[in-house]
Amino acid sequence: ALGGLWFWLYTADIQVMTFSPIIVLLTAIHFHYSAFFIPLFYGFLGRQRTKETALYKAAGWVILLSPVMIAVGISFSRLFDTFSVILYVMTLYIYGILCMKTRFRSTLAKGLVVFSSLVLMGTIVLSLLYSAGMLMRVTYISMDQMIWFHGSINAFLVILPGLIGWLIEGPKDQLKQKNFPISKVYGRFQLISFQEESVHNHEKLGLVDSLDELNGTTFSADRVSPVIRRFYEDPMAFTLKAAVNFHWWVRPFVFLLQPLFKKIGQLYLGLSRHPYEMQGRLTRFQHPKEERENVRAWIRQNVKGEQVFFALYALHYDAAAGYMNIALPLPYSQLTAILKPFNEKEDFLLKSACPKGSTGDEGLYLHTPFITMKLPMEESFHMKPETDQSLTAVHQMKLFGIPFLTIHYHIDSESHHVSQ
Template sequence: MRKFVIIHVLLFLTALAFSDTPWPYGLLLVAQLVYIPVLLRLVCTDRDWFWTYYPYVAIPAYTSVVLAQVVPTAWDGWMASFYGLFTLYVALYGIARFLRRGFTNLEEFAIDLGLVYLAMAGGWYVAFVAAIDLGFSPLLTWLTAIHFHYSAFILPIFIGWIGRLHSSRVYRWAVAALLASPMIVAVGITFSRWIEILSVLLYMYGICVIIWIVWRTFFASRLQKWLLRLAFSALAVTITFSMLYVLSNGFGLFSVTIDFMLRFHGVLNCVIFALVGLIGWSFSVPSARYAPPTFPRSQIRGRQVADEIGQVGKHRGLSDDLTVYGLSSASVSPLIIRFYEQTTDFRLSASVHWHRWFKPFAFVYSFISQRMQQINLPLRSETVDMTGNIYTLDEGLDDREQVRVWERKVGQQTIFTALYSQHETNERMYMNIALPLPYSTMTGVLELHAVNQGLRLTSKRTDLASDAGVYLSFNNKGLFTLPLQETFFIEQTGDRILQATHHMWIGSLPFLTIDYLIVYEGEDVEDR
């Protein structure tokens, strides 16, 4: 690592020494030749494809940046494209890093987005060097390139590392504001000073919260603590300059020039925030809290299960014994337990309610679901009868234990084909439900909780160690955490009657509610 840093520092000093450009150009140059490569070494710790092909894209990129500073030619625009391709390569790694994990661990997503944002920084740099007319002056194009290198690449990575040490709701809101701000700034510069002011206000809010968190966080050493406190505190000064500049440029309330911004705002961000912060993090980068899930997942894809269930036997229930989840007739209604253990003795009717904002998407999706015969829910909310059967499945096909295939239909249309199983992690039992999709499988891992003699099944985690969630898998290597949440609550409302409500959310937005009426049609109910 030390040799790597020395090489890039010498490369920067060489370019700076032989350059005839004004000193402010060094603010971008040091980010390109020192800060970015060093940060990549600290972030990309896996020795995978990124580092395998890194020299083939990085060496031409850094060479083109140096040549553009030292010996400007008519070919500089074409040379700058090497740097643009390099930033695209980094962005692809950010996307791949995100796809290995999905919508979980906001601090890791901040790092992912910083890597992706670098491609936008590269695009603005190419536009500046190649003198591409984007409707802005060359100076503004260059300033935007600097903006994306520092606030859209370096800052997200720094706050991502802070999130590995600190997790709270206030942190999540601050990160959301800081991650959205670079794009809002770009929109504001293009269309409206008011939008630009909004972006700066979001920055001020996010940065103030992060500074507060940094001063309350424990770090690996006293030296690292004070270096990072100094680095982040400098942002309080620079963001104040940003607000003054926006008010000066848009409304003439102050006299703040670009030269003033470069000398104070630019230098503080470059030296105090970026350099001191990078030195501080180099002492110890906190380990990621995210650990890939290791629970078993179904290997069934697409309509493969439809070809198998006809060759195996039928079964009565979704679970052989619900007590493995820590439930009993003392905590949950015996009729609910009977429903899961003798499901075919019950008759189901359902009313599907798509939330108004989601109905256009549900209509478009219906053309796909009718072909897949999976998650093929009615668009109308009238009550419909659901029929179907439960089958056993050869465990060698699925790789999970005690798999039960529940095929539900409305008329001749298959609504769901769900593969029920269970798994245990750290002495906690989960219901593991797989829905085969084309070339993939969606898996819902649910916690079961007794609530006033009713039963709640939920994908919402009760703690960080929980496996609960909704996941998408394409192969055996990883699980993509979807931004979906579901809760299914079932309770007894009569001697032979159960009622259940299934809620689903995208993030925190509800989009689907299904009300079930479940009637027992078997022999008389007896307490277990």
């Protein structure tokens, strides 16, 4: 994207600060090579290697950050530019050495990749000489020479053979594929709801048939407070009061999206932080595109009778744990939360992010007809008993580790009344 922007600035003949047109063009080339092809090559090398070492990781971060560091140096500080180029040279030499030491299935592929890395070792040193010359106001490499090797030589002797070599080798990704059931029920740009079957209207129904179904290596239902167990096995016997708090940095976006949330009847939680009662209905759910078993739909409304939340609850298991598998239909997609249970004294915890090294299914996933991707988001529920008839719960969501939504629930069975 940055390379395309700078190339557009060059072709449109737009003045950028005090840069000459040729510097703008060289910057476009710089971003296409250093910020696009080289990270791809380095990622292919990582797939090819049997072990990911600390040296490989550290050099990878430098390769990712150096293009921006060099661009900042060119714009504002020649000294910082030279420092960034020196750091970049070191990491590209690490790349070349690792290419030589790594095993390839194809001798031709390895030859092309190693040849590409060797030429790169040479051209990057010339770039260092140019940068050092600019710092000390001495011409080691002229602009014409810079254009020649930074353009033609890198294109035909670095990128082209490297690309052909990696395409021949075709290193496979080492990502562990998740294989858990996922709902295929999507919403539309209209109220997301369902048709209730009268036969189930008065059936006692829980989010789970029994909390024991979640037992595993990290969780035992016997340790959980009885009131929490009763809530999960019969939530309609309780009233919920929710105090919703969208954090300050996300409130403008939520404000703009409120009309959409209201229209689809999903995540329409409101911006007021005052507690309000959430009424609801829970029913069994069947749909031709619902591949999970024993699914329950929980629809919640605010005091005005407006639908605020619609979720499809199910369970799934692996060898070590049972998981809450919760789907939230969205327009032409759905958000799936895979939550793993934990004990903390009598408390009950559900988390989408687990300790480092965990290989479970937990996480938040966006599913569309074309792709399922894990999101950089975390979700957690922490339920605490208050009395033998009531409990509290804290629901928190984070984006890139930064909290953006916290909901405090007060859940009570003593004052329960039948929702209309």
